[in-house]
Amino acid sequence: MLFTGTDSYIATSALQQAVNAAVILEKPLLIKGEPGTGKTLLAEELAKSLETELIQWHIKSTTKAQQGLYEYDAVSRLRDSQLGDPRVHDIKNYIKKGKLWQAFSAEKRPVLLIDEIDKADIEFPNDLLLELDKMEFHVYETGEQVKAAIRPIVIITSNNEKELPDAFLRRCFFHYIDFPSLDEMEQIIDVHFPNIQQRLVKEALEVFFKLRDIPGLKKKPSTSELLDWLKLLMADQIDPQVLQDKSHQGGLMPLFGALLKNEQDVSLVEKLAFMAKR
Known part of the structure; x- marks a missing residue:
């Protein structure tokens, strides 16, 4: 075996x-x-x-x-x-x-x-x-x-x-x-969503890994939460360009509740987006 x-x-x-x-x-x-x-x-x-x-x-x-x-x-x-x-x-x-x-x-x-x-x-x-x-x-x-x-x-x-x-x-x-690398994450996504738009995958992964790299984040989003987020993005037909729009929802990504699971992390992301604008 x-x-x-x-x-x-x-x-x-x-x-x-x-x-x-x-x-x-x-x-x-x-x-x-x-x-x-x-x-x-x-x-x-x-x-x-x-x-x-x-x-x-x-x-x-x-x-x-x-x-x-x-x-x-x-x-x-x-x-x-x-x-x-x-x-x-x-x-x-x-x-x-x-x-x-x-x-x-x-x-x-x-x-x-x-x-x-x-x-x-x-x-x-x-x-x-x-x-x-x-x-x-x-x-x-x-x-x-x-x-x-x-x-x-x-x-x-x-x-x-x-x-x-x-x-x-x-x-x-x-x-x-170990947490999956970018290439491994792409393979995992391909298994779960074989027909997903590749531009959406590219933009979503960029947002996802940047989010995980934020210092002080209380709970880093996991692989399962990324897959949930992608499923919602496809269901709502979200334009991939919107994912990089810093003015959206005070700097929060669309359907952020799939990735951010407590109010401290939501506030942190909003604060960082506000500071980046200034």
Whole structure:
């Protein structure tokens, strides 16, 4: 198996090498990068290219590692016992399989996505060390030992909100997705909008990269936000020349809400446009 990207996902040679190295080493692939650079989409496209199941575990601040293995619903069992439900005699009726258990029991090698692991508690990665390393865990309520029949391909994403433990990092193959260059961005746009007017692409990319270069910008626009902006520009049939018109909307680009996501950045762009006019 060699991953080379897909028709709808442009993967750099470095990213392709990282995916293939992680598969060969049978280690989780830890992907970092700016939000909107396609970290989550990578797992989706990898599963699509392999024609296999994608099992997604989206992590929240309240997520516990145990939830990825299984959860035992003792409250439901107690209620059913009070109601005389015969199901209470089999404890397996009250055990809910987590995403890791689902991946371990898959008949065909799946892709397991652990998305935004840095959102969870600092101990979360450490609590999964053994399970991701040995690909097995113990179910205490039933005495069952769950072991992966086929080792899943594990993709773990992080937005760098907090540092991950060294012991966890040692067990991963790491890759940082750099923000796309101008040429790479043109390829990405061509994949999503093959019939787009090239002059619009040229003017939009110039505005986009200038915007990202503004010092003090609180949130730089991402690739996904650029694609949303282009979609709106095409839908409204915006003349490419308008994108360079500094007098438009106080110096703001048309449909700026697709790129600028807070009032501080809007004010900053307006202020810079006003100062440039003077």
